[in-house]
Amino acid sequence: MPLIDAELQKILVCPCPHHAELSVDEEAAQLRCEHCHLGFAVRDGIPIMMLEEAIAGSDFEAEKCGAPEAVQAAVRKPE
Numbered sequence: 131m132p133l134i135d136a137e138l139q140k141i142l143v144c145p146c147p148h149h150a151e152l153s154v155d156e157e158a159a160q161l162r163c164e165h166c167h168l169g170f171a172v173r174d175g176i177p178i179m180m181l182e183e184a185i186a187g188s189d190f191e192a193e194k195c196g197a198p199e200a201v202q203a204a205v206r207k208p209e
C-alpha cells in the first residue's frame with residue numbers, strides 16, 4: 131500500500147514559499163520537498179503539511195526554504 135494516495139500527492143506542494151513538488155520517502159514515511167528538503171510526516175495516509183510540523187532533512191537548506199525565521203526556528207531538526 132502506498133504511503134499516500136497518488137492523486138493526493140499530485141495536488142500537494144510544499145508550504146514553503148516556493149511551493150515546490152514533493153517526493154515520497156517511503157522509508158521515513160514522509161513527503162519531502164524537492165526544493166528545500168523539508169520532510170512532512172504522513173499519519174494514516176494524511177500528510178501533515180504545516181511548516182511548524184516539518185522535519186528538516188540532513189540536507190535542509192534554510193536559505194533555499196525562504197520561510198520566515200520564526201518558522202524555521204520551529205522546524206524540527208533530525209536527531
Ligand SMILES: [Zn+2]
Binds near residue numbers: 165167195
Ligand atoms: Zn519546500
